[in-house]
Amino acid sequence: MTAESVIEVRELVAHYGSRKILDQIDMTVRSGEIMIIMGGSGSGKSTLLRHLLGLNKPTAGSIRLLGTDITQTTVAEAHELRKRMGVAFQGGALFSSMTVGENVKLPLREHAKLDEATMNIMMRLKLEVVNLGGFEHLMPAQLSGGMIKRAAVARAIIMDPKLLFFDEPSAGLDPVVSAELDELILRLRDAMKMSIVVVTHELDSAFKIADRITVLDHGRILMTGTVDEVRGCDNTRVQDLLNRRPRADDIDADEYLQRLTA
Amino acid sequence: MAEDPNNALTASVEHLGRATVEVIEEFGYYFLLFFESAYWLLFGAFQKQPVRLPSVFGQMMTIGIAAIPIIFILSFTIGVMLAIQGIHTLKTFGAEEQVVVGIALSVMREFGPLITAIVVAGRSGSALAARIGTMQVSQEIDALRVMSINPVRYLASPVLAAMLLMVPALAFLSDLAGLLGGAVFTNLELGLSYSAYVDRALEALEADDVMQGLIKAMVFGIIITVIGISNGFEVKGGAEGVGKATTRSVVLSISYIVIADMLFTYFLNR
Numbered sequence: 001m002t003a004e005s006v007i008e009v010r011e012l013v014a015h016y017g018s019r020k021i022l023d024q025i026d027m028t029v030r031s032g033e034i035m036i037i038m039g040g041s042g043s044g045k046s047t048l049l050r051h052l053l054g055l056n057k058p059t060a061g062s063i064r065l066l067g068t069d070i071t072q073t074t075v076a077e078a079h080e081l082r083k084r085m086g087v088a089f090q091g092g093a094l095f096s097s098m099t100v101g102e103n104v105k106l107p108l109r110e111h112a113k114l115d116e117a118t119m120n121i122m123m124r125l126k127l128e129v130v131n132l133g134g135f136e137h138l139m140p141a142q143l144s145g146g147m148i149k150r151a152a153v154a155r156a157i158i159m160d161p162k163l164l165f166f167d168e169p170s171a172g173l174d175p176v177v178s179a180e181l182d183e184l185i186l187r188l189r190d191a192m193k194m195s196i197v198v199v200t201h202e203l204d205s206a207f208k209i210a211d212r213i214t215v216l217d218h219g220r221i222l223m224t225g226t227v228d229e230v231r232g233c234d235n236t237r238v239q240d241l242l243n244r245r246p247r248a249d250d251i252d253a254d255e256y257l258q259r260l261t262a
Numbered sequence: 263m264a265e266d267p268n269n270a271l272t273a274s275v276e277h278l279g280r281a282t283v284e285v286i287e288e289f290g291y292y293f294l295l296f297f298e299s300a301y302w303l304l305f306g307a308f309q310k311q312p313v314r315l316p317s318v319f320g321q322m323m324t325i326g327i328a329a330i331p332i333i334f335i336l337s338f339t340i341g342v343m344l345a346i347q348g349i350h351t352l353k354t355f356g357a358e359e360q361v362v363v364g365i366a367l368s369v370m371r372e373f374g375p376l377i378t379a380i381v382v383a384g385r386s387g388s389a390l391a392a393r394i395g396t397m398q399v400s401q402e403i404d405a406l407r408v409m410s411i412n413p414v415r416y417l418a419s420p421v422l423a424a425m426l427l428m429v430p431a432l433a434f435l436s437d438l439a440g441l442l443g444g445a446v447f448t449n450l451e452l453g454l455s456y457s458a459y460v461d462r463a464l465e466a467l468e469a470d471d472v473m474q475g476l477i478k479a480m481v482f483g484i485i486i487t488v489i490g491i492s493n494g495f496e497v498k499g500g501a502e503g504v505g506k507a508t509t510r511s512v513v514l515s516i517s518y519i520v521i522a523d524m525l526f527t528y529f530l531n532r
Contacts, residue, residue, distance in 0.1 A: 087409075
């Protein structure tokens with residue numbers, strides 16, 4: 001593996017029960033780039049993310065994050081690796097029993113031996129980064145959708161990770177807030193030199209922030225390329241996705257009848 | 263359409279087999295969860311992932327201290343009830359005075375731990391399943407895992423520690439409340455003085471009776487923890503799933519508590 005790449009996925013195959021969700025996925029994310037994983041619903045992009053995060057075990061293949069193969073690590077190695085990555089979940093996944101500040105401080109409290117005052121300063125710094133300065137005493141239930149997502153980002157970056165993951169950052173947000181989040185993702189990459197993986201189906205946001213885009217469909221990678229390459233791609237499925245065209249799958253009459261009468 | 267009897271037979275055997283495997287699997291999961299929680303309690307500190315004392319104390323407050331009033335009231339009532347029944351039954355033999363022995367033994371060995379366990383299962387077992395189930399649904403458990411905070415260590419171990427300490431403590435409180443209830447009623451009904459009641463109760467009781475009750479209470483605490491938490495972790499399918507898990511954990515906890523109680527009583531009294 002080159003020194004440049006922070007994620008290397010090789011021949012990843014994943015099943016959900018007996019259904020194949022991911023098929024022969026090969027993917028590389030270079031250091032300092034923003035990689036967008038794009039695809040429609042059911043394309044397997046969320047499953048791919050769960051595998052990258054080590055939440056699901058693949059059927060076959062290898063996933064290297066920052067040089068560690070997460071499909072065969074020891075608990076201690078996984079522990080060290082996870083301290084160097086951050087994740088902003090779709091719904092924020094803030095702990096509802098804790099204040100925003102406590103949420104952001106949680107990784108520090110668990111993994112670093114720091115005194116309370118230092119942790120508080122670090123927590124406020126990160127909240128300022130995501131424009132939530134002064135909100136640390138609120139409970140997650142008191143925040144709006146966009147604020148929850150930004151607080152989740154603050155928690156994800158509290159340990160200054162090398163690698164940052166976003167799951168559907170703009171889902172359920174209005175265009176303005178969504179654009180602010182895009183700006184934030186770009187700023188994090190530029191100011192903190194993070195490598196960022198974003199899973200999304202929002203085209204505007206994807207084209208705005210992406211260095212490269214991986215398009216998934218039915219568990220396979222259709223293509224990987226820069227924004228221009230994706231726009232210029234002549235694959236029909238890619239163009240369907242870009243132009244919001246409904247799928248033009250051919251219907252097999254016999255199969256259709258059989259499904260109805262089964 | 264007539265069914266092939268062979269098919270129906272194999273189908274029912276297959277169904278039975280699957281159900282058995284599921285039950286065994288679930289029990290395996292319970293034991294795994296228990297050992298993992300205990301492991302983090304004992305060795306977490308050496309892995310730089312200690313179980314935090316404040317969260318243990320927090321759990322002790324909600325599981326233990328907050329349950330004191332209801333357990334006191336219920337146990338007191340059970341004590342009174344035992345006295346009423348005992349006096350009524352023993353009247354036939356003209357041996358009402360012996361009621362103290364009956365109350366003391368049954369409260370210490372059975373009712374104290376059982377009432378406590380049922381109340382704790384209803385209050386805290388359901389709350390555990392609901393809390394962890396909701397966290398599962400809102401991806402908070404995933405968030406813990408990617409932050410390299412072991413969910414069992416962070417969520418289950420403090421509860422296990424709190425249960426192991428508080429359920430026996432509550433059971434002992436329940437013992438005392440039950441005895442008090444019995445004392446008040448026998449005093450009113452038979453005019454037996456409190457000091458005579460205490461003397462007779464102490465005469466009837468041995469340390470072993472109290473120990474039996476407290477050991478049972480500990481086991482009940484483990485049952486409530488493991489069932490509440492495993493049902494929470496297993497939640498699928500949103501709010502409805504959380505509701506199901508909550509109900510299931512209470513029903514299962516109480517059933518297993520009663521069964522475990524029976525087995526314990528049988529083996530400890532051989």
